[in-house]
Amino acid sequence: MSGKSSMRTPLARIRYLGSAHAGTDHFWKQRVTAVALIPLTIAFVLIIISLVGRNQAAAIQIIGSPFVAITMLLFVLSGVHHMWLGMQVIIEDYVHSEDWKLTCLMANTFFSFAIAITCIFAVLKVAFGV
Amino acid sequence: MADTKGPVARPLSPHLQIYKPTLTMTMSIAHRITGAALYFGTLLLAWWLIAAASGSTTYSNFHWFMQSLVGKLVLFGYTWALLHHMLGGIRHLIWDTGRGFGPVEREWLAMATLVGSIGLTLLLWIFGYLMAGGA
Numbered sequence: 219m220s221g222k223s224s225m226r227t228p229l230a231r232i233r234y235l236g237s238a239h240a241g242t243d244h245f246w247k248q249r250v251t252a253v254a255l256i257p258l259t260i261a262f263v264l265i266i267i268s269l270v271g272r273n274q275a276a277a278i279q280i281i282g283s284p285f286v287a288i289t290m291l292l293f294v295l296s297g298v299h300h301m302w303l304g305m306q307v308i309i310e311d312y313v314h315s316e317d318w319k320l321t322c323l324m325a326n327t328f329f330s331f332a333i334a335i336t337c338i339f340a341v342l343k344v345a346f347g348v
Numbered sequence: 349m350a351d352t353k354g355p356v357a358r359p360l361s362p363h364l365q366i367y368k369p370t371l372t373m374t375m376s377i378a379h380r381i382t383g384a385a386l387y388f389g390t391l392l393l394a395w396w397l398i399a400a401a402s403g404s405t406t407y408s409n410f411h412w413f414m415q416s417l418v419g420k421l422v423l424f425g426y427t428w429a430l431l432h433h434m435l436g437g438i439r440h441l442i443w444d445t446g447r448g449f450g451p452v453e454r455e456w457l458a459m460a461t462l463v464g465s466i467g468l469t470l471l472l473w474i475f476g477y478l479m480a481g482g483a
Contacts (some may be wrong), residue, residue, distance in 0.1 A: 285398065304383050
């Protein structure tokens with residue numbers, strides 16, 4: 219980095235956060251959740267296949283078993299976080315009017331949290347059998 | 349002050365309609381479209397889990413929809429989108445390490461993503477039908 223010509227303070231430079239103050243946070247979280255989702259997606263597909271053609275009693279027995287429930291919770295958490303970040307990029311790319319952009323970004327957050335809480339609640343309800 | 353007549357029609361840099369479609373370009377667009385589809389596909393996941401948590405009647409309704417033609421088409425599309433986005437994501441992770449950008453590698457990776465996702469989707473569905481038929 220060229221030191222003399224820059225107006226930035228040494229502290230700002232070593233923080234690596236850039237002008238948006240977030241640095242590579244968005245990029246990095248997208249990658250971490252992506253890597254987590256590879257084994258979790260495979261596990262999710264296997265869980266779904268084990269449930270093909272089964273009724274509710276069999277479904278809650280499988281979903282409610284500790285290993286499957288924990289896998290489902292991890293899948294939902296990393297999946298929703300990943301899609302929240304991904305949809306944010308899509309909105310920022312295509313929605314240019316400031317009002318609409320903010321509305322869409324908020325709707326993205328609300329939708330993601332609603333889906334996450336709904337799925338987590340359902341899995342826990344099945345697992346704890348209440 | 350000069351007249352303000354709105355924006356002047358300036359020449360634009362070439363965009364999508366100028367280029368001949370390529371496989372890598374198509375796979376890039378497909379990655380984004382499958383991602384967006386999976387976003388709304390989580391409604392299906394939420395419905396399934398809530399139905400399981402609610403009881404046998406609610407689950408039967410869900411099951412009925414999934415066994416209908418529309419339900420099967422949606423689930424088939426969801427399967428392909430999920431696998432395609434996962435394989436496309438692995439391709440992106442390979443690119444993140446700085447590998448796979450050469451003219452041969454990038455075409456191979458794009459083709460592998462497409463063939464892999466379609467092949468795996470068909471295999472899973474054949475397996476699913478065998479499971480359901482055997483049960």
